[in-house]
Amino acid sequence: MSDQGITPPSWPVRTITHVLLIAASVVMLYPLLWMLSASVRPEAEIFDSGSLWPSAIVWDSFVAGWSGLRVSFGQFFLNSLVIAVISVIGNLMACSLAAFTFTRLDFPGRNFWFAMMLGTLMLPYHVTLIPQYVMFLNTGWVDTILPLVGPKFLAADAFFVFLMVQFFRGIPREIDEAAMMDGCSPWRIYWKIMLPLSLPVLATAAIFTFIWTWEDFFGPLIYLTSIGNYTVQLGLRSFIDASSQSSWGALFAMSVLSLLPLFLIFIIFQRMLVEGIATTGMKR
Amino acid sequence: MTLPTSSAAALELTNICKSYGDVPIIHGIDLAIKPGSFVVFVGPSGCGKSTLLRMIAGLEPITSGDLVIDGQRMNEAPASRRGIAMVFQSYALYPHMDVYQNLSFGLETAKMRKAEIAERVSRAAKILKIEPLLRRKPRQLSGGQRQRVAIGRAIVREPRLFLFDEPLSNLDAELRVQMRVEISNLHRDLGTTMIYVTHDQVEAMTMADQIVVLNGGRVEQTGSPLDLYNYPRNLFVAAFIGSPRMNIFPTSALSEGIAGDFATTHSLGVRPEHLVAGPADVGLGSIAVEVVEHLGDVTILHGRLPNSHHGVTVTLSGQVEIKPGATLPIGVSRSNLHRFDRGGLRINDGAKL
The missing domain is CATH 2.40.50.140 (Nucleic acid-binding proteins)
Structure with a gap:
């Protein structure tokens, strides 16, 4: 884009803008920083001081958190990771196939089914929760990860289907037609042409699926009952015990650890994510 | 230069019609195309020339009428079974593949042996002088080079019939003249039947053996360039062919x-x-x-x-x-x-x- 004709603001305006922006980000970051500092300060000090600066750095909370429960926190991390990774795979496969079907194949009632799918976007999770629970109870899937990852393989995340439909629509039809002339079946067009051209939107979907699954508290809370199957988020809740004393230091320490995977993913895929959001016009 | 002698297809259209819903677009076109000829469909935009081409290619279903290629009715045959290759207006190269892969993709789809693929690709690359570009991605190519790759992708399949859908309209004037000559040479060397769609009557006049002037989904006149110039059958053709008009x-x-x-x-x-x-x-x-x-x-x-x-x-x-x-x-x-x-x-x- 050309920026000719726009004069940069004068230095006082620039300075004031920056001061305001920095102040706003400090306000936004304060809870996070507070948690960071709470995780490394002596436990007694946590609620006594509003300062971000700990009087001493101690790592006791991390040790206490990691093995403070009946099951090691490592197990929770593993459970969360398994669920998140399977969810990512399921979403990528199923949603892209569904989106390809909606954009490139012609079948009776296509528009009707597309509208139905969009309709499910408006449906809050909590509305279908009870019937879904009953269904999974009858199939004997409760207290396994299947209710959490199974639906992902059926393109249940309408949002991602919609996102990919939008992206696929932007891929020129002539490329499909060239592939058709080259003798490709729809399956081969999907696999060899559409998917490789859709890396930005696939990356976006993968990252968001990972983040949302990782952060999910409600789903695991409903379906996972034995502590050995707990995810990180359920593990964190276990530190706050109504019947005895809560171990806040351990909670904060493990909370910090639970953020690390998200942080890493964001750092690694940041470029792809930004590109994906820019090219798909995604907002949520 | 020795070239593969791929056979040239004869094409016969009988009362071909096309409608979208209730709206008729093509009104009964009859056309016979001799093997090895260079036929140009020309007409103003919206005259149905591209639709007609896409029906021949198999990208657009034919509402009624018969499409016969080499004596075989092909109305329902999928695009890839018709022995046709097509060059698109936007080139439609696969952006994520390099030039070599773009050329070889169709052959791989047909499960051809690797050695033969390599041979055909290098032969096409030689004809089109794109050998140094084989490892480049389409976005690293200029418009003219992309055009060559798109033609190369058609050549490697050794089709009986080439279709060109306004292939030169994205090039600048100088390159267009040059590519025009190259496509004519290619036609002479390959001897394959070619159908070429354009709205540019100069392209039609310079390249065609036979021009088909289309207007409003009907054939106004069919004939050699000079026939059309000397004996336009009606006012539309008279005004359309020749410049200034x-x-x-x-x-x-x-x-x-x-x-x-x-x-x-x-x-x-x-x-x-x-x-x-x-x-x-x-x-x-x-x-x-x-x-x-x-x-x-x-x-x-x-x-x-x-x-x-x-x-x-x-x-x-x-x-x-x-x-x-x-x-x-x-x-x-x-x-x-x-x-x-x-x-x-x-x-x-x-x-x-």
């Missing part, structure tokens, strides 16, 4: 003395290059010159007829010293007149057609 005067716009000679004629067509300054078989009077265009080899005058002030374009060969505002007597030889009746159809005066 033919002058068409209603006989009422001509001075009475001349109009009397053409009692049955509704309008007269005269190509600008057939008008001459000074006395001729048929004098059209002195025109008032308004604009003079000096192109070096020719001088084009835009002016108005006396009395009726009907616009007229005259192409005079060479460099003619004349200023806007001048008057110039013009005329035309009787053999260069085209006469059309009230319905816009050509009136033949003993001449061919």
Whole structure:
């Protein structure tokens, strides 16, 4: 884009803008920083001081958190990771196939089914929760990860289907037609042409699926009952015990650890994510 | 250069129709294309030429009629079974594959042996002089190079029939002339049947063995470039073929003395290059010159007829010293007149057609 004709603001305006922006980000970051500092300060000090600066750095909370429960926190991390990774795979496969079907194949009632799918976007999770629970109870899937990852393989995340439909629509039809002339079946067009051209939107979907699954508290809370199957988020809740004393230091320490995977993913895929959001016009 | 001798297809269209819902787009087209010929579909935008091409390719279902390739009815055959390759207007190269992969993709899809694929790709690359580009991605290529790759992708399949959908419209003028010649050479070397769609009548005139002029989903005229130029069957073809376009005067716009000679004629067509300054078989009077265009080899005058002030374009060969505002007597030889009746159809005066 050309920026000719726009004069940069004068230095006082620039300075004031920056001061305001920095102040706003400090306000936004304060809870996070507070948690960071709470995780490394002596436990007694946590609620006594509003300062971000700990009087001493101690790592006791991390040790206490990691093995403070009946099951090691490592197990929770593993459970969360398994669920998140399977969810990512399921979403990528199923949603892209569904989106390809909606954009490139012609079948009776296509528009009707597309509208139905969009309709499910408006449906809050909590509305279908009870019937879904009953269904999974009858199939004997409760207290396994299947209710959490199974639906992902059926393109249940309408949002991602919609996102990919939008992206696929932007891929020129002539490329499909060239592939058709080259003798490709729809399956081969999907696999060899559409998917490789859709890396930005696939990356976006993968990252968001990972983040949302990782952060999910409600789903695991409903379906996972034995502590050995707990995810990180359920593990964190276990530190706050109504019947005895809560171990806040351990909670904060493990909370910090639970953020690390998200942080890493964001750092690694940041470029792809930004590109994906820019090219798909995604907002949520 | 030795080239593969792929057989050339004969094509026959019988009463081909196409409608979208209730809206008819193509109204019963009959066409026979001889093996090895270079056929150009030409017409204004929206005339159905691309739709017709896409129906031949198998990208667009045929509503009714028969499409016969080499004696076999192909209406329902999938695109890849028709022995056709197509070059798209936007090139439609696969952006994520390099040039080699773009060329080999169709052959891999057909499960051809690796060695043969490599051989065919290198042969096509040699013909099109894109060997140094084989490892580049399409976005690293210029427009002309992309065009070559798109043609290469068609060549490697050794089709019986090539389809080109306005392949040169995204190139600049100079490159377009160059590619035009190259495609003509390619046709001569390969000997394959080619169908080429364009809205540019110069491309049609220079490349075609046979031109099919389409308008509003109907064939206006089919014939060799010179047939169309010399004997346009109706006013549409007369005005469409030739540049600058033919002058068409209603006989009422001509001075009475001349109009009397053409009692049955509704309008007269005269190509600008057939008008001459000074006395001729048929004098059209002195025109008032308004604009003079000096192109070096020719001088084009835009002016108005006396009395009726009907616009007229005259192409005079060479460099003619004349200023806007001048008057110039013009005329035309009787053999260069085209006469059309009230319905816009050509009136033949003993001449061919």
